[in-house]
Amino acid sequence: MQRPTRALLRRPPERYANAYAERGIPIDPSLALRQHESYAAALRHAGLATTVLDPDPSYYDSVFVEDTAVLWDGAALITRMTPEREGEQEGIAAVLRGSHTLHRLADGARLEGGDVLHTDTATYVGLTGRTNEAGAVALASFLARSGREAISVPVKDALHLKTACTYLGDGTLLCVPGQVDESRFDVESVLHTAAGEAAAANCLRLGDHLLMADGYPATRRTLNRFAASHGLELVVLDISEFEKGDGSLTCLSSIW
Ligand code: CIR
16 A cells, blocks of 8 residues: 555535534534544644645535545546535645646546545445446546556445445454455455444554544454554544544545
């Protein structure tokens, strides 16, 4: 897996809390901003240089930048998103143009960054409500330029592939039981989230740091053991105000 050195983030717009309030989900906007700052600080602590963009008031979910692009080897595959978010990727594409060669999806292809999981040996693409076969094929040809394989994985009962599982590094996958066929992954070991802690599956490994979301004590014990045995610092972040919007750790940044 390429070791990332840079991260792109976007602060949540005022509309973020309002949009969820209209659906009866109360989000505290100032807490969301503080949690976003802590997240950015954790990325810097892990050695990444961060660029934090001003909010995009046109798209309430625009804090979830991961979904807008897949980054690999100096190139960016700009995604096509769920209808409510379609268009959001253009603001990120305008920024990435300065550092990446941009590639686009054909009409009819759908892909979101949350469905793309890189391990040391391959890239996995989730087939979900957000990513279709044509999107997976487009990702495969995007990565083929770098001689990298993309392997499709159907996902059950999760928004994205990385809601169901993430790669912890050191040959280890962390999965919610039953949401993906674990035998499809070329890994040495598989850990599971504890019962009732599915949202703990989305972790972010950055060098010798492993970031996990706060509030999942049983899975935290598992990850503490993993971190200790691999010489990692486990960093636990409260991202409650983003979880309320179905977000998780990886979706708050695009890293390369
Ligand atoms: C959405 O439905 O698109 C947002 N509310 C949540 C996106 C989370 N993205 C991610 O986990 N990669």
